[in-house]
Amino acid sequence: EVQLVESGGGVVRPGGSLRLSCAASGFSFNDYDMSWVRQAPGKGLEWVSDINWNGGSPYYADSVRGRFTISRDNAKNSLYLQMDSLRAEDTALYHCVREGKMLTFDLWGQGTLVTVSS
């Protein structure tokens, strides 16, 4: 089955860190660029970061640049998001997303919830 499964979310205090993981299956992971997209409770979609198929050219939203780091391990079919210096406004459901051949987001994981609270 073609799917993306995120893990690693949880409750963390402001200033803390978390590392999110995304396990891909059912398709050739190393053929695709990948993104992280988040959605705060009751809010809209916010693109967070992306990385190209070979791990190069990472890009970040202004809101997370300098605090978050995206990476991937094609041998493990996995995508990661290292989140440091977390803030309350980072509280959201974080989705792992595949960028299809047209660069549109054609496969979404169910998400992992990150809550930043003291």
Added chain:
Amino acid sequence: DIQMTQSPSSLSASVGDRVTITCRASPGIASFLAWYQQKPGKVPKLLISAASTLQSGVPSRFSGSGSGTDFTLTISSLQPEDVATYYCQKYNSAPRTFGQGTKVQIK
């Protein structure tokens, strides 16, 4: 960075009505515009790419148009299963910004 402005933020229409959602990109993005549908409690689903290309399996009552700065998503005859929030997105380059979303409800 390019700003994506969607309107309206919400709308309520009757079954069978024609519904139009607009998305404005500033500056322009050629046709690198996608539309997504997010039903309550579900992940977003890609409806349209390249401003007007309907994805496989998406009902033909959905259509997209526009290029450059102004885009529209049209539902020709609103159905109960179309209740959802719709998002536009520019995808040609980072940041791959989404619009604020339009919540569509049945009157």
